[in-house]
Amino acid sequence: MKNIEEYCKDKNIKLTPVRHKVLELLQNEKSGLGAYRILDLLREAGFNSQPPVAYRALDFLVEHGFVHKIESQNSFVACTDPGVHHSPVFMICKKCESVSEAPTFETASNISDALMATGFNVEQTIIEAEGVCSTCSEQ
Amino acid sequence: MKNIEEYCKDKNIKLTPVRHKVLELLQNEKSGLGAYRILDLLREAGFNSQPPVAYRALDFLVEHGFVHKIESQNSFVACTDPGVHHSPVFMICKKCESVSEAPTFETASNISDALMATGFNVEQTIIEAEGVCSTCSEQ
DNA sequence: AAACCTCATGATATAATATAACATTACATA
DNA sequence: TATGTAATGTTATATTATATCATGAGGTTT
Ligand SMILES: [Zn+2]
Ligand SMILES: [Zn+2]
Ligand SMILES: [Zn+2]
Ligand SMILES: [Zn+2]
Numbered sequence: 178m179k180n181i182e183e184y185c186k187d188k189n190i191k192l193t194p195v196r197h198k199v200l201e202l203l204q205n206e207k208s209g210l211g212a213y214r215i216l217d218l219l220r221e222a223g224f225n226s227q228p229p230v231a232y233r234a235l236d237f238l239v240e241h242g243f244v245h246k247i248e249s250q251n252s253f254v255a256c257t258d259p260g261v262h263h264s265p266v267f268m269i270c271k272k273c274e275s276v277s278e279a280p281t282f283e284t285a286s287n288i289s290d291a292l293m294a295t296g297f298n299v300e301q302t303i304i305e306a307e308g309v310c311s312t313c314s315e316q
Numbered sequence: 317m318k319n320i321e322e323y324c325k326d327k328n329i330k331l332t333p334v335r336h337k338v339l340e341l342l343q344n345e346k347s348g349l350g351a352y353r354i355l356d357l358l359r360e361a362g363f364n365s366q367p368p369v370a371y372r373a374l375d376f377l378v379e380h381g382f383v384h385k386i387e388s389q390n391s392f393v394a395c396t397d398p399g400v401h402h403s404p405v406f407m408i409c410k411k412c413e414s415v416s417e418a419p420t421f422e423t424a425s426n427i428s429d430a431l432m433a434t435g436f437n438v439e440q441t442i443i444e445a446e447g448v449c450s451t452c453s454e455q
Numbered sequence: 456a457a458a459c460c461t462c463a464t465g466a467t468a469t470a471a472t473a474t475a476a477c478a479t480t481a482c483a484t485a
Numbered sequence: 486t487a488t489g490t491a492a493t494g495t496t497a498t499a500t501t502a503t504a505t506c507a508t509g510a511g512g513t514t515t
Contacts, residue, residue: 191491191492193492193493195492195493211471211472212471212472212473213471213472225493225494225495227494227495227496228472228473228474229473229474229475229493229494229495230493230494232472232473232474233492233493248387248388248442248444249387249442251471251472251473251501266427266431268431268434268436268438270436271439279430279431279434279436280434284423284426284427284430287423287426288405288423288443288445289445291418291423292405292407292418292445292447295407295418295419295450296449296450296453297407297409297418297445297447297448297449297450298447298448298449298450298453299407299445299446299447300410300446300447300448301445301446301447302443302444302445302446303387303388303442303443303444303445303446304427304441304442304443305387305441305442306427306428306431306436306438306440306441306442307438307439307440307441307442308431308436308437308438308439308440309436309437309439310435310436310437311434311435311436311437314435314437330462330463332463332464334463334464350500350501351500351501351502352500352501364464364465364466366465366466366467367501367502367503368464368465368466368502368503368504369464369465371501371502371503372463372464390472390500390501390502456515457514457515458513458514458515459512459513459514459515460511460512460513460514461510461511461512461513462509462510462511462512463508463509463510463511464507464508464509464510465506465507465508465509466505466506466507466508467504467505467506467507468503468504468505468506469502469503469504469505470501470502470503470504471500471501471502471503472499472500472501472502473498473499473500473501474497474498474499474500475496475497475498475499476495476496476497476498477494477495477496477497478493478494478495478496479492479493479494479495480491480492480493480494481490481491481492481493482489482490482491482492483488483489483490483491484487484488484489484490485486485487485488485489
């Protein structure tokens, strides 16, 4: 969070209170949060709680790479390596519902390269793996 | 379609009229169709058009591997290699909106292997690449 | 045939996710 | 002060998806 605050200050990006709060909420969760769950939590924290409030904050955070959307869940997670451009691979545990970004091996770029070879020009990849995390596997 | 009809007959899977129609609609489209678009088309074709009708047919078709859901679009596409279990990689063109399954190189299994090495046990992967297809690139 | 079971469909309602549109405010700076 | 821009407030509505209970169509068992 400190890093992000500094990054925003440096780049003159406005991490307003509601944006800061949404990011904080996501950073405190290891599973994804839906927009309406975030909205509830914002309300509890005394913020305005109409849907556009949450979606605007999320749009901002996603746009700047501080948060990712998990497409298969319509949920959002804080990025674990913000500020660095990357193509994340998510590991979604069916048991504990945790969502984590895989350490980046070259998966996304491998896919891009392979698809490029077929003539398709990749701009962005969405990679989500569902399964069971190491912690849950041990049990 | 003929193949699927035979496959269903063999395995005693019931490809009922509404399921058949939904599959046909998807096979005639090169882009993904949303459930409510499908519902409209069903209505035009004289079918009952309440939401559960479309969702039930889609659930059935997805479950049997005849159709895939495109998570980033909340849309559905007909599988181009049905009956064979696979982990598809989708190429989604921003310009013409076409959705195609990439010829299977071992991408999904590579990812699975790499994640397995970190302790995560992959059961299913969702891979969607957004970009520009070869046809649209040429223009 | 009658009873039963199972799966599919019909029908109504509602939940969950997301955006449109326009008004207002805050703040930088000319 | 005036003016432009980005952010927020507010209301309404669009889009996607599921819950629930009733009805029907086919087989199987008795
Ligand atoms: Zn990230
Ligand atoms: Zn787990
Ligand atoms: Zn397929
Ligand atoms: Zn194209």
